[in-house]
Amino acid sequence: MVKFAELFETPGFRFGExxxxxxxxxxxxLEFTVPYSVHSPEAQQFIERSYRLGWVLQDFDWMAWSGSxxxxxxxxxPSATLASAGPEQLAMxxxxxxxxxxxxxxxxxxxxxxxxxxAIVKRMAALLNDASTAKNTQRxxxxxx
Numbered sequence: 822m823v824k825f826a827e828l829f830e831t832p833g834f835r836f837g838e839x840x841x842x843x844x845x846x847x848x849x850x851l852e853f854t855v856p857y858s859v860h861s862p863e864a865q866q867f868i869e870r871s872y873r874l875g876w877v878l879q880d881f882d883w884m885a886w887s888g889s890x891x892x893x894x895x896x897x898x899p900s901a902t903l904a905s906a907g908p909e910q911l912a913m914x915x916x917x918x919x920x921x922x923x924x925x926x927x928x929x930x931x932x933x934x935x936x937x938x939x940a941i942v943k944r945m946a947a948l949l950n951d952a953s954t955a956k957n958t959q960r961x962x963x964x965x966x
Contacts, residue, residue, distance in 0.1 A: 883920050902908065906944055
């Protein structure tokens with residue numbers, strides 16, 4: 822997942838595109854088509870890897886959680902709240918975004934465009950780095966005498 826942090830910050834990278842079909846006039850009246858998104862191949866890899874690595878939680882009421890104060894804080898204030906989120910919070914947030922995209926097909930593209938997905942993967946990278954640093958520090962400690 823960490824590789825996506827660098828990819829998402831690459832200038833010009835597009836997670837996907839939101840398609841808003843025009844309103845058409847038919848014999849029966851106006852015909853509307855709901856906007857939808859087309860994900861890039863890299864975005865599709867990100868989604869698949871999120872499932873495969875367990876970042877998309879299976880036994881979790883993501884719909885109820887997505888309306889909670891915790892979810893709103895993580896989404897609305899990524900520079901403060903998300904910057905201190907733990908793995909479980911990141912998984913809950915990622916689950917609500919990825920599963921929510923099935924119901925509102927522009928959710929993930931909008932989350933990427935707002936910087937939220939990038940902030941999530943950067944936090945994942947920071948947690949991994951912290952864990953790696955702690956593990957290396959423990960190895961270097963001299964044995965107690």
